[in-house]
Amino acid sequence: MTVSSKKLFIKTYGCQMNVYDTERMAEAMAPAGYVLTGDAGAADLIILNTCHIREKASEKIYSELGRLRRIKDLRRSEGGKTIICVAGCVAQAEGREIIARAPVVDLVVGPQSYHRLPDLVLRAGRDGRRLIDTDFPEDSKFAGLPERTVPRRAPSAFLTVQEGCDKFCTFCVVPYTRGVEYSRPVAEIVAEASRLADAGVREITLLGQNVNAYHGEGPDAESWSLAQLLTRLCAIDTLERLRYTTSHPRDMSDDLIAVHASEPKLMPYLHLPFQAGSDRILAAMNRKHSADDYLRLVERIREARPDIALSTDIIVGFPGETDDEFEATLELVREVTFAQAYSFKYSARPGTPAASLDSQLPAAVMTERLARLQELLNAQQMSFNKACTGTRLAVLFEKHGRRDGQLVGRSPYLQAVHASGPGTLIGNIIEVEIVAGGPNSLEADIISDTHLPLEAAAAL
Ligand code: 5AD
Ligand code: SF4
Secondary structure (H helix, E strand, O other), X not given: OOOOOEEEEEEEOOOHHHHHHHHHHHHHHHHXXXXXXXXXXXXXXXXXXXXXXXXXXXXXXHHHHHHHHHHXXXXXXXXXXXXXXXXXXXXXXXXHHHHHHOOOOOEEEOHHHHHHHHHHHHHHHHHOOOXXXXXXXXXXXXXXXXXXXXOOOOOEEEEEOEEOOOOOOOOOXXXXXXXXXXXXXXXXXXXXXXXXXXXXXXXXXXXXXXXXXXXXXXXXXXXXXXXXXXXHHHOOOOOOEEEEEXXXXXXXXXXXHHHHHHOOOEOOEEEOOOEOOOHHHHHHOOOOOOHHHHHHHHHXXXXXXOOOEEEEEEEEOOOOOOHHHHHHHHHHHHHHOOOEEEEEEOOOOOOOXXXXXXXXXXXXXXHHHHHHHHHHHHHHHHHHHHOOOOOEEEEEEEEEOOOOOEEEEEOOOOOEEEEXXXXXXXXXXXXXXXXXXXXXXXXXXXXXXOOOOHHHHHHX
């Protein structure tokens, strides 16, 4: 049976897990004849894969829905039909509100229900009824999704191994939108990673909201840690680089730190959010670690892998944060020194414990603190990048750059690297010399145009 081709447009907001989910939704819709388009106006199905982490991220969705209403009306006037679906974390958190507030929406699907998407789209199209599926079903969406079989892949891919979070930081919606922690079984992950590697993927980033709390079922029916999973994945010959994100300091176990010392395929980069530098604020955030715990942890990680590049997430202006407490955040940043960081103004999220505290801070205070913090973080990032000048690095080239003949890749430390070279180098790990370090990227000269074997890359 041949299925007629239909067009699918997906817009992705938020974190890397949404990027991964977007790919999986596209794959789930492919057997029903849907092919991806970059043109929303030509699409039969439009999916907004949304983010609920901060207020700004959620509000964007409603303005985008206004734009989609015009697209849908135009298409209808031409005799066409567009199904509009809101997926992701806003769908999970505000499903009923979306249906009530935005009549343009036909379908609301939470992140745990993507395996049901083809059936839901079919029903929404056929019955003209508006549907909502934001359950946390018993059956895992991963088991219900088709295999990742797209033949030609980018050299670097995401792979979600864990979802949800049991930590309940008091500012965060994730435990409510993504639910409790779930870890995929090792065999399922190894099969997916092997398929990706067979399709030419050289680097995989394992994803999870709390990835280092991973505890999936191993082939021996025991619970495996992230360290065990990484070691197993390193044994896939054609896979050359592994990364994982996002980690919680509390789950940074000794065996995981040891893998950073022993596995050359595990890249020397770690995203380890600390959120705030004051112990009082950390306790109010329910982070379950102190500033000193974090410092000592960083020390142990650097002992295992001295050149590791550290990245973090920081929130300024948590309710009740005093000037001195904010200074403690700056102090922790100065003590650790980050290669990169993400920093945010606190955003009160409905339903989270911190949102009902009386001591919410004025926006102007948060703006001023964020500017000071970002000045410090930018300076640290700049000096990390500048210090690379003159060194040789192994770069995985991923795509063409904006300039003619320019290639863009990633260093082991996750810096974007630009170099001039032939497109044939895309998908290869190449030795380069860094000639300049800028605020957000490195400029490099290519030293050799042959793919670096693992030992040679690790020795650079
Ligand atoms: N306000 C501001 N930032 C937040 N984050 C999570 N929730 C909030 C919030 N309510 C940040 C944290 C987290 C990152 C993904 O987003 O720093 O690590
Ligand atoms: Fe949110 Fe991360 Fe805290 Fe979990 S550990 S509640 S995802 S900030």
